[in-house]
Amino acid sequence: MREQILSKAAIANPKTKYGDAKASTRHFLLQRLSGISNVLFLGFLIFIVTRLAGEDRAEMVEVIGNAWIGLPFAVLLVIVTLHMRNGMRDILEDYFAGRTYSLYMTLNTMWTLAIAVIGVFSILKLVFWG
Template structure:
């Protein structure tokens, strides 16, 4: 998936290999596995959101503060962040290339990292410090 400059010679050479078969297979597989895990966590997310929507902080601490709910929820956010970055990469690869692609990909990584870190830190705060 690293950018490859495709020249006339590359196209003419029948032995040319396009893309990185290991990284691309891993990308495909990661997307399927993280997607499946997201579905497995559906009940947990639905429970948390339905139970706590519009509730006060005390209720949020009582439910998410329970490590059996909070820690899996934090894990889910990490998996979701990976799935997001992977999926956005597919989109970016379709519409951008070269330096523009690299720039957007960096922004993508930063956004997903921010979502994961803010989410996990917030949950850990609720779990360990109330």
């Protein structure tokens, strides 16, 4: 998204147009909406982790394998990864530009995608195949 490094004068002048208005608004909204969802996720996370910390597989299957717990948790986890990617984009935009920024952004996408895919597959395995 960010092609060049912005000068202080460009930022200070309200008449310069920089950045993508639509993408930035979408970014803001996604971060706020996913943030609300993440409060729910943290509730699930604390329940699941404190209930299952150190327990064996049978116990994990019983709790996370319960579709009413596992499936919402999987959906919430995917929303968390969107929030992660979006938040990391904010950081990358501050420190990198051009091709370096694109490279880091690709790594960011791959990492968050991996978290989502491995997390969801693991939960689905526990829910549907035990």
